[in-house]
Amino acid sequence: MxxxxxxxxxGDPYILFTGxxxxxxxxxxxxxxxxxxxxxxxxxxxxxxxxxxLKDGSKFLGEIWDTKKDYxxxxxxxxxxxxxxxxxxxxxxxxxxDFKWLYHKDIKTSNEPQExxxxxxxxxxxxxxxxxxxxxxxxxYTFQNKDLIEKANExxxxxxxxxxxxxxxxxxxxxLMRPLSEVQRELSLIDINENVNKIKxxxxxxxxxELQNKIEKAYTKLSNDLTKLxxxxxxIIVSVTIxxxxxxxxxxxxxxxxxQPNKMSTISKSFFYVKKVWEFLIADPxxxxxxxxVFPAIFGTVIMVLLxxxxxxxxxxxxxxxxxxxxxxxxxxxxxxxxxxxxxxxPSIVFGIFGLGFFxxxxxxxIDQLFFTSELPSPTFGTGGILWASLTLALLTLPVVVVxxxxxLLAVPKENKQGALALGATxxxxxxxxxxxxxxxxxxxxxxxxxxxxxxxxxxxMITGVxxxxxxxxxxxxxxxxxxxRKFMHLGFHIYDVGFQSPNVEAALPMVYTTAFLLxxxxxxxxxxxxxxxxxxxxxxxxxxx
Amino acid sequence: xxxxIEQALGKNVKVTDKKLVTVIRTNKVNFYYxxxxxxxxxxxxxxxxxxxxxxxxxxxxxxxxxxxCFNRMNDLIPGIxxxxxxxxxxxxxxxxxxxxxxxxxxxxMVFQKSNPFPMTIWENVAFGPKVNGxxxxxxxxxxxxxxxxxxxxxxxxxxxxxxxxxxLSGGQQQRLCIARALANKPDIILMDEPASSLDPISTNKIExxxxxxxxxYTIVIVTHNMQQAARVSExxxxxxxxxxxxxxxxxxxxxxxxxxxxxxxxTGRFG
Numbered sequence: 149m150x151x152x153x154x155x156x157x158x159g160d161p162y163i164l165f166t167g168x169x170x171x172x173x174x175x176x177x178x179x180x181x182x183x184x185x186x187x188x189x190x191x192x193x194x195x196x197x198x199x200x201x202l203k204d205g206s207k208f209l210g211e212i213w214d215t216k217k218d219y220x221x222x223x224x225x226x227x228x229x230x231x232x233x234x235x236x237x238x239x240x241x242x243x244x245x246d247f248k249w250l251y252h253k254d255i256k257t258s259n260e261p262q263e264x265x266x267x268x269x270x271x272x273x274x275x276x277x278x279x280x281x282x283x284x285x286x287x288x289y290t291f292q293n294k295d296l297i298e299k300a301n302e303x304x305x306x307x308x309x310x311x312x313x314x315x316x317x318x319x320x321x322x323x324l325m326r327p328l329s330e331v332q333r334e335l336s337l338i339d340i341n342e343n344v345n346k347i348k349x350x351x352x353x354x355x356x357x358e359l360q361n362k363i364e365k366a367y368t369k370l371s372n373d374l375t376k377l378x379x380x381x382x383x384i385i386v387s388v389t390i391x392x393x394x395x396x397x398x399x400x401x402x403x404x405x406x407x408q409p410n411k412m413s414t415i416s417k418s419f420f421y422v423k424k425v426w427e428f429l430i431a432d433p434x435x436x437x438x439x440x441x442v443f444p445a446i447f448g449t450v451i452m453v454l455l456x457x458x459x460x461x462x463x464x465x466x467x468x469x470x471x472x473x474x475x476x477x478x479x480x481x482x483x484x485x486x487x488x489x490x491x492x493x494x495p496s497i498v499f500g501i502f503g504l505g506f507f508x509x510x511x512x513x514x515i516d517q518l519f520f521t522s523e524l525p526s527p528t529f530g531t532g533g534i535l536w537a538s539l540t541l542a543l544l545t546l547p548v549v550v551v552x553x554x555x556x557l558l559a560v561p562k563e564n565k566q567g568a569l570a571l572g573a574t575x576x577x578x579x580x581x582x583x584x585x586x587x588x589x590x591x592x593x594x595x596x597x598x599x600x601x602x603x604x605x606x607x608x609x610m611i612t613g614v615x616x617x618x619x620x621x622x623x624x625x626x627x628x629x630x631x632x633x634r635k636f637m638h639l640g641f642h643i644y645d646v647g648f649q650s651p652n653v654e655a656a657l658p659m660v661y662t663t664a665f666l667l668x669x670x671x672x673x674x675x676x677x678x679x680x681x682x683x684x685x686x687x688x689x690x691x692x693x694x
Numbered sequence: 695x696x697x698x699i700e701q702a703l704g705k706n707v708k709v710t711d712k713k714l715v716t717v718i719r720t721n722k723v724n725f726y727y728x729x730x731x732x733x734x735x736x737x738x739x740x741x742x743x744x745x746x747x748x749x750x751x752x753x754x755x756x757x758x759x760x761x762x763c764f765n766r767m768n769d770l771i772p773g774i775x776x777x778x779x780x781x782x783x784x785x786x787x788x789x790x791x792x793x794x795x796x797x798x799x800x801x802x803m804v805f806q807k808s809n810p811f812p813m814t815i816w817e818n819v820a821f822g823p824k825v826n827g828x829x830x831x832x833x834x835x836x837x838x839x840x841x842x843x844x845x846x847x848x849x850x851x852x853x854x855x856x857x858x859x860x861x862l863s864g865g866q867q868q869r870l871c872i873a874r875a876l877a878n879k880p881d882i883i884l885m886d887e888p889a890s891s892l893d894p895i896s897t898n899k900i901e902x903x904x905x906x907x908x909x910x911y912t913i914v915i916v917t918h919n920m921q922q923a924a925r926v927s928e929x930x931x932x933x934x935x936x937x938x939x940x941x942x943x944x945x946x947x948x949x950x951x952x953x954x955x956x957x958x959x960x961t962g963r964f965g
Binding site: 585 | 765767770772795796798799802803805806807809811812813821822825826871874875878
């Protein structure tokens with residue numbers, strides 16, 4: 149009896165309990181990171197292509213994505229267990245879906261044919277098959293040519309080059325047409341109002357005509373170039389034998405990349421992997437975001453977080469300083485402090501609604517009425533945009549900054565404050581020269597927490613300016629460089645959109661994991677940067693040594 | 695032995711030496727932290743120019759509170775109340791037209807815990823002159839050197855004025871704080887147990903600094919340490935429960951105390 153008492157008194161079980169709690173929490177975090185990292189890292193590794201021949205004679209070609217046991221309803225209404233393999237057969241435009249489940253018991257043979265090719269296409273996902281022939285203009289290369297794959301690559305290089313040129317021409321055409329379309333827009337606006345002077349309309353019409361004449365020559369030349377390039381594209385074709393033996397003609401201009409994974413060594417696969425990761429980081433998304441890169445989303449996330457920090461830090465610090473240094477401590481201040489802290493517990497969607505109602509409709513609407521009348525009825529600031537999203541998030545993260553700054557303020561030694569005052573400093577001089585430098589680490593801690601919270605928030609952004617696909621980045625080289633009114637893309641929303649809103653969720657799964665991994669990575673990176681600065685400051689202001 | 699406090703009360707002693715110039719004069723000063731907690735009770739004391747005056751007494755006797763009344767540091771505490779009059783160089787420092795910043799510029803203060811600001815050594819010393827409007831770098835350099843020399847620290851730090859003050863040792867930090875107070879060219883320096891958190895060697899160094907400073911400044915020092923008071927001060931006030939029990943020349947107070955309470959305290963019978 150006594151021994152049991154001593155056992156409890158000594159506290160060994162509590163060490164066990166607390167330790168178990170820690171291990172559980174850590175374990176869950178590591179598990180989550182592990183799953184995200186494992187699945188995310190795996191996404192770009194080129195998988196081998198397997199060929200399956202089933203007992204009924206049908207053939208399939210594709211990547212193995214999963215194997216599992218499933219329950220199958222037997223004729224006698226009982227369930228039997230079957231093993232099946234999930235094959236990504238691609239060729240969505242032909243088969244209708246990307247995946248096929250094959251029962252193990254149905255498979256007659258399977259092998260990995262060396263010559264199997266994976267075509268990554270701009271649209272409709274991957275295409276698997278064997279190259280049968282390549283035609284470049286009037287030349288045709290067939291399986292008799294030993295370097296058929298090289299010819300195919302040559303053809304691909306040509307179409308990719310053409311694609312670049314086409315994009316350039318289209319951009320030029322757009323630039324060329326812009327002044328004209330602006331005049332036309334102005335005209336259309338005048339037509340809506342009835343009381344207009346005819347002279348203005350005539351003037352605009354004349355201007356439009358002049359512009360049209362001016363650009364006509366260049367326009368014709370550019371469109372001719374474009375047609376010529378398109379024609380060239382249509383003459384570069386690869387004939388592909390798909391699994392069931394039929395030959396399909398694929399215009400090379402639809403292909404983005406082709407490779408033969410079964411032939412690739414681990415080293416070349418690694419190179420391929422790096423190339424894909426790089427593309428993921430810097431390219432625009434394709435195929436309703438399920439393919440390609442996420443660069444606009446990375447960019448949008450970072451810019452939004454930076455804007456948010458720029459807003460929230462000064463306001464939060466100012467509020468905390470007033471609360472702690474100037475305000476007369478009492479019931480009211482206690483209530484205010486409590487409210488600010490509780491603000492952190494308000495569901496983020498509520499902030500989103502507030503952002504929509506206040507920032508966008510009231511403030512944004514007023515700005516439009518005052519400064520962007522020429523654009524109305526289409527809104528400029530009266531609709532979601534990166535500015536409003538950042539402000540909404542700034543509001544959301546304000547309590548975090550206030551609380552962290554207050555903690556910093558409380559840690560400033562009373563002696564230092566009194567010392568400054570005793571030297572004849574005013575209160576503001578004391579705050580600016582002694583208090584503020586000492587609380588910089590605290591402020592940065594607040595910023596770190598705000599960034600972590602803000603970068604991961606999705607719900608309020610969905611109604612304040614995030615879009616699935618933004619036409620332009622919020623920051624570019626055209627004046628005024630930072631376009632606060634623009635809608636933007638965000639990694640968190642990207643994950644939601646690709647994972648749960650895309651038409652082809654299964655094929656997009658690797659993208660979801662990869663993007664999640666990237667989001668974690670960005671948050672960690674932003675934090676590390678802030679922590680680096682904080683530690684530098686801490687070293688600078690480290691407390692006395694005795 | 696029973697201590698007759700009643701008898702001791704109200705016998706605040708004035709030093710009336712004609713040759714001395716009075717710098718600080720208090721008149722019936724009462725001080726309350728809260729309404730019913732009287733910390734200073736009818737304090738009347740005069741402090742003379744260019745002398746070191748020490749306040750000694752047991753903890754909670756009000757010696758620090760009295761010291762902080764002289765540069766109005768107590769104003770920072772909410773809920774305090776003070777009555778009576780404190781004159782410094784003939785001016786009532788609690789009159790409404792006194793600018794706090796000007797008053798505190800004239801009266802330097804050194805705290806119990808060394809409190810260098812998280813800046814470089816140079817910036818620490820230049821802090822006071824800077825907030826009081828001196829901007830020229832060469833003027834500031836001159837002040838910094840002068841103050842550090844007076845604070846007996848110049849030799850040790852002249853090569854690393856731009857390193858953090860936090861890297862100095864405890865004793866050096868305290869001397870830096872003294873130098874920082876000197877940089878404002880004050881008339882009076884208040885020291886609130888300046889050596890109580892220092893080792894004996896550092897304490898010794900601080901005491902040497904004080905003895906060098908007393909030729910040019912009026913110094914008021916609060917100390918727990920009676921030997922220290924005996925070593926550095928010329929006048930000593932013994933305080934207890936908010937009253938000045940005895941105020942006299944240090945040598946007289948320690949060798950021939952007039953009050954029983956003083957004798958008990960300095961012989962270590964209580965406190």
